[in-house]
Amino acid sequence: MNPMQSPESIAPHPFVELASGSLAGILSWEELDRLWQCISEPGNAPWYLYKSGEPPPNTPLDEDELKVQLASLNTHLRKSHDRPYCGVVYVDSVTQPTLIKILDPESLTSLCNIYGKTPLHGWVISRLKPVSLKSMEEADSDFQRHALGKYLPSVPEITTTERHYAGHVAQTLDARRMGCPLPIVNTCRALKSLTVDQVLEVVTIEPGAVNDIDYICRQTGDRLVALEQASYGYSFFIRKM
Numbered sequence: 001m002n003p004m005q006s007p008e009s010i011a012p013h014p015f016v017e018l019a020s021g022s023l024a025g026i027l028s029w030e031e032l033d034r035l036w037q038c039i040s041e042p043g044n045a046p047w048y049l050y051k052s053g054e055p056p057p058n059t060p061l062d063e064d065e066l067k068v069q070l071a072s073l074n075t076h077l078r079k080s081h082d083r084p085y086c087g088v089v090y091v092d093s094v095t096q097p098t099l100i101k102i103l104d105p106e107s108l109t110s111l112c113n114i115y116g117k118t119p120l121h122g123w124v125i126s127r128l129k130p131v132s133l134k135s136m137e138e139a140d141s142d143f144q145r146h147a148l149g150k151y152l153p154s155v156p157e158i159t160t161t162e163r164h165y166a167g168h169v170a171q172t173l174d175a176r177r178m179g180c181p182l183p184i185v186n187t188c189r190a191l192k193s194l195t196v197d198q199v200l201e202v203v204t205i206e207p208g209a210v211n212d213i214d215y216i217c218r219q220t221g222d223r224l225v226a227l228e229q230a231s232y233g234y235s236f237f238i239r240k241m
Helices: 014-019 029-039 063-080 139-145 160-166 182-193 209-220
Strands: 023-026 048-051 089-091 099-102 123-126 169-174 199-204 223-230 233-239
Touching: 014 099, 014 123, 023 029, 029 063, 029 089, 169 182, 182 199, 182 209, 199 209, 209 223, 209 233
Parallel strands: 169 199
Antiparallel strands: 023 089, 023 223, 048 123, 089 099, 099 123, 199 233, 223 233
C-alpha cells in the first residue's frame, strides 16, 4: 500500500462491493427456478461457485458442473427450507444476474437476533472471480451502526409488483437494536396502525427474519411482498391487507 494512501481511500474489490451491496431477494420458488434457468443457459458467461468456509475458487465451473451444483443447491434449499416461499436467495439482477448470494437455511436465526453473527452466506455464485469475504464477517455490526437512509429501489429488475409496493412504504421500523420480543411486538403494532394497501418496511440484521415475518403474516392476514439486502441491513416489505 502506498504510505501516503489511507485505508479509507482504497476502493473495495468489485466482488466484495457487489456481494455487500444492494441485492433483491427472491421471494417465490418459481422465481428461483427462472433464475437457475437464466444462469445455466448454454453459452452463458462462466460462473464461479464460492462455498462458505472454503477458499475462493480459482477457476469457474464448466456448464456440466454448474448444472450439477445448481441441482444440488436447489434440493438442499427446498429440503431445509420447507416453506411456500424462498426468501434465502438474493441477486443483483433477476434478468441479467452477475452475483447470487445464497443463505443456508440451517444457519438462520430470528428477527430478534441483535447480538449474534449475521450469516454471511452459504454460497455465492458469481461471474466475477471471488475473493475472501473474511473482511465482511462483522457485517452484523456494520448493519447495526449504519444509518438508515431513505429507501430507493436500487435493483430495477425486481418484479413489477415488488417495485409497486416498495415504492409506497408508509412506515419504516428499524428493528436492528431491539431486544426480544420487541421486534415482533412492534412489527405487529405497526401493521395495526396502517390502512389497507399501505406497506411497512421492517429493517433487521438477520435474514432469517423472513420466517418470523411469514408467521406474523399468517396470523394477521397481511402479505410479505418484497425483500432486499442493503448497506444497512435486510428490509422486509409487508403489505397491509
